[in-house]
Amino acid sequence: xxxxxxxxxxPDDELLAAELALGVLExxxxxxxxxxxxxxxxxxxxxxxxxxxxAPWAAEIAEISPPPQVWxxxxxxxxxxxxxxxxxxxxxxxxxxxxxxxALAAACLAALLYFGVFIQQQPLVATIEGGGQRHFVAxxxxxxxxxxxxxxxxxxxxxxxxxxxxxxxxxxxxAVGMLHADQTVVLTLPPELAALAKxxxxxxxxxxPPGGSTTGLPTGPVIATGKLTSL
Amino acid sequence: xxxxxxRSLIAAALGRIPAGDRAxxxxxxxxxxxxxxxxxxxxLGERAEAEDVLQEVYVTVWRKAADFDASRASPMTWLIALxxxxxxxxxxxxxxxxxxxxxxxxxxxxxxxAAADTALESVQEHARLHGCLDGLVSHxxxxxxxxxxxxxxxxDLAKRMNVPLGTMKSWIRRAMIKLKACLEQ
Numbered sequence: 001x002x003x004x005x006x007x008x009x010x011p012d013d014e015l016l017a018a019e020l021a022l023g024v025l026e027x028x029x030x031x032x033x034x035x036x037x038x039x040x041x042x043x044x045x046x047x048x049x050x051x052x053x054x055a056p057w058a059a060e061i062a063e064i065s066p067p068p069q070v071w072x073x074x075x076x077x078x079x080x081x082x083x084x085x086x087x088x089x090x091x092x093x094x095x096x097x098x099x100x101x102x103a104l105a106a107a108c109l110a111a112l113l114y115f116g117v118f119i120q121q122q123p124l125v126a127t128i129e130g131g132g133q134r135h136f137v138a139x140x141x142x143x144x145x146x147x148x149x150x151x152x153x154x155x156x157x158x159x160x161x162x163x164x165x166x167x168x169x170x171x172x173x174x175a176v177g178m179l180h181a182d183q184t185v186v187l188t189l190p191p192e193l194a195a196l197a198k199x200x201x202x203x204x205x206x207x208x209p210p211g212g213s214t215t216g217l218p219t220g221p222v223i224a225t226g227k228l229t230s231l
Numbered sequence: 232x233x234x235x236x237x238r239s240l241i242a243a244a245l246g247r248i249p250a251g252d253r254a255x256x257x258x259x260x261x262x263x264x265x266x267x268x269x270x271x272x273x274x275l276g277e278r279a280e281a282e283d284v285l286q287e288v289y290v291t292v293w294r295k296a297a298d299f300d301a302s303r304a305s306p307m308t309w310l311i312a313l314x315x316x317x318x319x320x321x322x323x324x325x326x327x328x329x330x331x332x333x334x335x336x337x338x339x340x341x342x343x344x345a346a347a348d349t350a351l352e353s354v355q356e357h358a359r360l361h362g363c364l365d366g367l368v369s370h371x372x373x374x375x376x377x378x379x380x381x382x383x384x385x386x387d388l389a390k391r392m393n394v395p396l397g398t399m400k401s402w403i404r405r406a407m408i409k410l411k412a413c414l415e416q
Contacts, residue, residue, distance in 0.1 A: 010404075010407070010408050010411070014411075015404055015407065018404075018407040018411075019403070019407075021312070022375070022378045022379060022403070022407070023315060023316070023319045023378055023379070023382055023383075023384075024378045024383070024384055024385045024388070024403060025384070025385075026323055026384040026385075026386070027323075030323065045303075048303065048304060048308075048312075050407075051304075051308055051309075051311075051312035052304060052305070052308045053360070053410065053411065053414055054360075054379060055305075055307065055308040055311045055312065056356040056357040056359070056360045057357070057360055057379055057380075058266070058270055058307075058311045058315075059357045060357075060380075061266070061269045061270055061273050061380070062269050063265035063266050063268075063269045064265060064268045064269045064272055065264075065265045065268070066264050066265070066268040066282060066285055067282070070264070070268075070282050070285055070286055071257070071260055071264075073286050074256075074260070074286050074289045074290060074293075075253070075257075077286065077290050078253065078256070078290070078293055130294075167249060167250070167297070169247075169250050171246045171247075171249070171250075200250050200251055201250070202249045202250055202251075202297070204249075204297060221298075222297050222298060225249060225297050227250065227251045
């Protein structure tokens with residue numbers, strides 16, 4: 001991070017974070033600063049600190065109840081309740097996105113599904129997405145205690161690597177293992193994690209230093225999440 | 232309602248969203264939508280567009296609730312920043328700044344207005360920020376207000392206050408430096 005100081009006495013990064021949080025930037029300057037906040041955790045924290053300093057000002061803005069149709073529109077914009085049809089619609093969508101990797105993922109998923117049905121196990125599937133993109137597709141074989149993760153449209157970061165987390169309804173992320181940007185990874189779930197890998201638990205991917213988070217919790221940004229759904 | 236109870240209700244509901252709990256999103260909406268709609272209307276100056284942006288904000292909350300870190304941020308700070316950012320994005324995309332009446336810092340009157348509501352943010356935090364804003368020169372405070380409440384850019388503010396762009400940048404930067412120092416005392 002840059003440590004040069006402005007003549008006014010705040011580091012450049014801190015001023016940029018303040019300008020982004022206040023909202024005075026426009027055009028390319030705003031876009032660049034926003035992009036940086038999604039990639040640079042230290043900078044994102046500076047922005048959050050400024051948002052925190054300014055937010056109490058919003059107490060002066062009068063509340064206005066939105067008309068009831070706004071909630072109806074939000075509710076209908078959410079993804080459909082998990083169902084076989086809903087998942088296949090999703091699959092069709094990301095295959096249609098003409099991603100070679102996506103098509104590969106679909107093929108793997110179909111194979112896993114086939115074996116899942118064959119051995120009478122109910123596989124759990126999660127489409128792990130974020131920022132409008134499907135990054136990985138994960139399939140959990142509860143019988144074998146494994147999770148297979150196929151990259152779809154994941155673009156690697158120069159310095160950080162993707163790590164997979166399982167988040168059960170208690171909200172505490174459990175580290176599962178490191179993923180790969182361009183090959184399928186099969187990770188073993190220890191029994192205590194396999195027991196938590198149920199319908200509605202969430203799989204999340206964060207960006208971590210090589211080797212993974214050493215704190216037991218995500219240290220980098222969570223870039224994608226997906227709910228486990230049984231097929 | 233007890234302020235802390237409300238805050239923790241919102242935080243707890245946000246925490247249930249990543250597991251796909253729609254009722255949790257509805258709880259967040261019920262507790263916060265009037266405040267966030269007020270923010271969107273204030274910045275966009277127009278209800279129909281504010282309704283669109285409010286919809287985007289809660290769909291984003293649904294998708295990104297896992298990013299909210301209750302140990303670092305208050306839920307209202309996170310939500311207000313989201314509503315302001317989405318409203319400003321919309322304002323910039325339309326390339327029309329709506330709130331462009333000239334600002335005369337000598338006649339600012341509403342500046343020290345009491346909080347319109349205190350249900351969601353702590354009264355002390357608002358009082359503290361106000362104390363620090365009081366310490367700014369009036370033109371610095373007026374410029375920050377234009378940015379925060381009207382979504383103005385540096386360029387908009389320079390026009391509204393009839394000063395060169397460079398002057399506006401140094402006013403805002405100096406104001407932010409003083410504000411930070413005061414809030415950290």
